[in-house]
Amino acid sequence: xxxxxxxxxxxxxGAVMFFYLFFTRxxxxxxxxxxxxxxxxxxxxxxxxxxxxxxxxxAHLEPERNLEARLPLLxxxxxxxxxxxxxxxAEFRWRKLDGKPGDVx
Numbered sequence: 001x002x003x004x005x006x007x008x009x010x011x012x013x014g015a016v017m018f019f020y021l022f023f024t025r026x027x028x029x030x031x032x033x034x035x036x037x038x039x040x041x042x043x044x045x046x047x048x049x050x051x052x053x054x055x056x057x058x059a060h061l062e063p064e065r066n067l068e069a070r071l072p073l074l075x076x077x078x079x080x081x082x083x084x085x086x087x088x089x090a091e092f093r094w095r096k097l098d099g100k101p102g103d104v105x
Contacts, residue, residue: 002058006072007079009050014083016046021091050076 020042027035054072 002054002061002072003075005057006054006075009054010076010079011083013046013050013076014080014087017043017084018087018090021087025094047080050080 020039024035024039051073054076058069058072
């Protein structure tokens with residue numbers, strides 16, 4: 001059960017970063033400071049909060065310190081990295097577009 005929780009929270013944490021990058025493109029082009037601060041807060045809090053939640057839930061359900069107790073945290077980290085990589089890939093592809101970035105026409 002905690003393994004599924006780790007995979008789910010890792011995917012959601014990476015999705016937070018992806019949606020931030022996707023929906024704030026026009027504002028980041030205008031160099032709005034509050035958008036950059038919001039991004040730092042969102043990315044840090046999504047990564048740290050998920051890891052702490054998995055650690056606490058795992059400590060209550062599986063108090064032993066063996067490999068099986070650490071698998072949910074490892075699954076979280078791997079899933080977070082994979083989803084974040086897809087988000088960053090989309091961002092880099094968007095920046096490499098011909099023409100002005102943000103121009104949808």
